[in-house]
Amino acid sequence: MRNSTLVIFMFIANVFCFAQETKKDWLLNNSDYTAEIVQHGNDLILRNGLVSRTLRIEPNVATIEFRNSTTGESMLRSIKPEAEVSINDKTYAVGGLFGLKEHGYLLEEWIDGLAADSASFKYDTHTIEDIKPKLNWNSAKRYHTAAPSVPKGKALILQFKHHSRELKDIIVNVHYEIYDGIPLLSKWISLENNTNKPIQISGFKSEILAFPETENYVETPKRWRRPNMHVESDYSFGGFTSGESETSIFWEQDPEYTSQVNWLLQTECLLTSTLKVGPAVALDPKSTFTSFRTYELLQDGSDRERNSLAIRRMYRLLAPWATENPIFMHLTTTDPKKVKTAIDQCVATGYEMVILSFGSGLNMEDNSTGNIEKFKKLADYAHANGIELGGYSLFSSRKIDDSVDVIDKDTGKPGGAKFGNAPCLASEWGHSYLEKLKYFLEKTGFDLLEHDGPYPGDYCASTTHKYHKGYEDSQWVQWNITKDFYHWLKKKDIYLNAPDFYYLQGSNKCGIGYREVNWSLPRDQQIILGRQNIYDGTWEKTPSMAWTFVPLTEYHGGGAAATLEPLNEHLDSYEAHMAQNYGSGVQACYRGPRLYDTDTTKSLVLEQIAHYKKYRDILNSDIIHLRRPNGRTWDGFMHVNPQLEEKAFVMFFNPTSKNIEEKIEVPLYYTGLDDTALISEKGGNPITSKLNRKYGSEIKVRIPANGYTWFVVK
Template sequence: MVLLITGLASGNTIDSDWLVTQIKEPVRIEKKLADKEIVLGNTLISRTFRLLPNAATVAYDNLMTGQSIIRGIKPEAIVELDGHTYEVGGLQGQVEYGYLLASQVDSFTANADAFVFRRYETGGTKERFGWKRKRYSGRSIWPPPGKSLTLHFEPPAGRLNGLRLSIHYEMYQGIPLLAKWLKISNGTGKPVRLKTFTSEILAAVEYESLVGEPRRWEYPNIHVESDYAFHGDDSKNANKTAHWLADPQYGTQVNYRRQTPVMLEVRPPLGPDLAIEPGSKFESFRTYELIFDSTERERKGLSLRRMYRTIAPWSTENPIIMHVRQADPESVRLAIDQCAEVGFEMVIMTFGSGFNMENIKSDYVAQMKELVDYAHSKNIELGGYSLLASRRISDEHDVVNPQTDKPGGAIFGNSPCLGSQWGIDYFENITTFITRTGLDLLEHDGSYPGDVCASKSHPGHHGLGDSQWKQWKKISDFYKWCRGRGVYLNVPDWYFLSGSNKSGMGYREVNWSLPRERQIILGRQNIFDGTWKKTPSMGWMFVPLVQYHGGGAAATLEPLSEHLDAYGAHLAQNFGSGVQACYRGPRLYDTEQTKALVKKWVDFYKEYRDILDSDIIHVRRPDGRDIDCILHVNPQLKRKGLAMVCNPLDRRVKKQLKLPLYYTGLAQTARICEQHGPYKEYRLDREYNVEITIDIAANGVTWFVIE
């Protein structure tokens, strides 16, 4: 088992593995070398700063593997202010960038043209924004416990007198994760233009060392993510700030053309190109650096999922949602009533329903408030759909293409500029609508995808240079406002770090127009593949109760009572994986038998909710050729595991199934029962596996509870 080899090699055991056993040691900030250095560490990683003659990172260590993360010194940041580029901190004099000798640091000097370190301060972590907990969620603490270190800098002598720049670091307890961002305070008495900035530069140790150049390089084994993210269903394709580049100072690298991507730069793709007014402040986006202790896929995925549970814990909210197809009061009341009967928790007036959150006329607002109040009387939350981007408003209000100086050519063809008067009015209207109606949820489709805008007449930005930054601020501030009010956010883009709760799990929409039997296996594949990096609660699936993208009667579940096998399969695999779906249609049930089926799986999910919302170990991917299996694990619960097993075959299957129990935290024995049957004790082998006997009916599903 790759995991155990890796764990033993780094000196870890199951009792000290941070992904299995909660680490209670706090983050520490300690001085070293007669106060010349300060260390921020948490037993998993540490970052060491030399403070004289200027502040610089002189060590960044992976304490889990005993390896150094960096091989050289770089500035702590770079800023372009009033047309001049300045390094922030850093030391000069390092010649060899293949490694950094601690004995040489004393001989390094400060750059006379750089911002110079003046003082530091320490403290605890602070919440980035408020999180109002209105519904069931995980047990994460907000803000996550840890420590902060702030380094304060002043400009070089004779430049920008009165301006101050601070670099902030946070490290969190029990996870190898560091956050970094910068702030600028303008005390110069006049506006100062910030053209752009680079908030992190790391001379990282290379992952691979090649003489030639491959088609695709492997980057250093670090996950870097910022909250300046958009237009992506995954952190990888939503990344707009982390860039792995060749290091021009690394002259002794093996690559012949010296193009190994080993230098990390974190910066916005454009701008922000802002005037910082006298007495005002600027704050950058935040960057998170997750240090891996393994290259094994499951372990890296578990690390990433732990990161989201730590810094975006609202993503663990996982309400059971129906998407009602029509927004007239009669249809919405029927949906509310049926949800209350079977245990669903939320109703969305879905896309195409006629719901219009931009309409703030008093009679419409009153009608919707009455529906919200009715839903609340039944302990149901009510929300609705709104489309932001991927639509045309007008030449006046759409983003302007900088290449043509006309609308068109945006990411979705045409899209409104959030800094136009329409954009300003849009956000004012929907915040007013939410406030007046008490709406509990917003499904925000076509969220801001990162479009730039060359307009010079839009009131919300000055021109091209600040257009992306201002639009990102508009959307992210709105999402943070929603999070503080407890408004649930379904957003099909990667806005988790700005407050959104859920995105798509990852599926092709037109697949829901395929015949029902094909949807089932494809759906399980989507869940299996989507939960390598997402927790179950972070992604939604889809169930076409009525026709969606075509397909006719062969693709839809209505009449529901005539397709109980397919409906039951959808319910079982969604609830069994802890993944909520868009059940889109006019009703959840049409007969008492259908109602009983829906309630059976809702009750199942609520009985095992803690463990079903926990992380997934990927045992066997669905392929239609044999049984498939996922294993939920959580060593902090009484039920430490739940294995969900599906049989796609048209015959009964009886066989042995190996379950990897390492991440349950069990080391010697496990008690396992099938469904609500009797428990049987199993002894774990040396690789923390057990073998169980499964006997599962044709096209059947079963589960095993592990304590």
């Protein structure tokens, strides 16, 4: 009896171990997690082995399960409509099951007893198809690390109709996408007006989910903890991160949840995707309205690095163009002779792009023959030498005219925009501005636009602007105009720098996150602060998604102490900037009239660029944050990529005036290595290192005073 019991126990243990071994960590190898949409009776299930969402389709559609398949956590406590639409000043639920008496938890046996609301849009039919590309992007034009270049997965479209006479020819479609290899779903709605007259869409909610609270406060706290997931939309602007710029994702109170602990029923446990104002769209007959998209990324723990790696993986999937990372300089002049000299210097050192900076004299709004010819000749010269050329255009933060500028709702006068005055993109002037930029870019052959605005998403109360009606539709209209323009840029293979969070609408790069006046501080302060910016700015951005700054010439003041010119007199600072910028994979705006002034300076730039290009793939891989710069001891970061020969690239910096010698344990889990690693310092002979049970390896590090060192792991 004991022997048979032992055999059974060993069999179960072996099966468990085999299951553990075959269940791959999706951040290391996601090939087993293929999206599918299946129907079991009245349930439609979107699943990929990492996340699943179950929709009951009778007597109406409602999400009855939202599960984190990695942790086994059920993310729902109650059932809500799939969407809401406000048509002709009346709000209607889209789908939903009603009759729950408890909203703090959900028992399976309750679901069959729920009913559809006769006043809601009711499920009619559905289709399942492969995910279609959102933007046209030419992945062959410049260096990138996107793989694949188009997200793969499955899409579900649910069609809803209404029984009433006035709404019978209006169709609401609810769209879902589930992706291969990542615990991510997206959702949005579209509305078809098949009537013979316009209808007014005053508002909508494209997602409504009742999540369990993660904290129970009797009294209301200043801040609520959110469920273990990342949610954002492609309707984002007004910041350098998704948290700063999110304008459509809200965590709200649920008035139906009357059994919650909070005495005033103020627990923020209802996720809604909606607009603060609008859209106030008059939808013409035979036309379709489409909302923004919401993205929901489930996370499997509380580790900050792991959760941010998941977010970065999401951006690599949804915005593959943001993995493009050309090596560029910011040129402060448009004098043709000096531009050609800068292009020649780029060719000589391995740079790939010249950006005509703010203050250089470039004016893309000037469509005169002379201006077009001048910059076309320069673009032709750049292209003949294998260099891309582009430039800067300011939209926001300036005043045009009282008839053009954003009108403040409270005063009825220009002003009140995020940065004071700003033109309204939905004015006739705004339309003309974009048409001038398109004409300039096409006629000159420019490869890049650095677009300073209209990122604030300012509301405009004007009732005389040609392309919007008033305050309620102004932000929605301006966002759509911006989105369409950025999609046009992608179609034309024009790289887009924008100091805003438009990645999911075609932007390639945004600022790393810095205070501009800090670049007027003394050079030594800039270096450590710049490395802090890199450390902080790469938690939720990949290296290619951000730019930082290097003031070769004076910027925001500071005089000679703040600038690198003359370059040959400040080679130590120049090298320090390049080492940490290129070592992190973050391109910088090297803003000045030239890249080098002497042969010695040229040699330094050549060395740094050659090093960067040698390790370019791993340096464009995600960063593991080792220690934030504090000026008192070493700091560092590490790139990891289990798909490459170089599994990791580690950089250590010493901001102190003394040499540092120390044994440092480097965490190598996300390299995919599980037993041994070959570690070499500065490309020297590798040393075999055994990984410990935490997948770490201890290495002896020597960092010179005010210097740096680096290691490659294979």
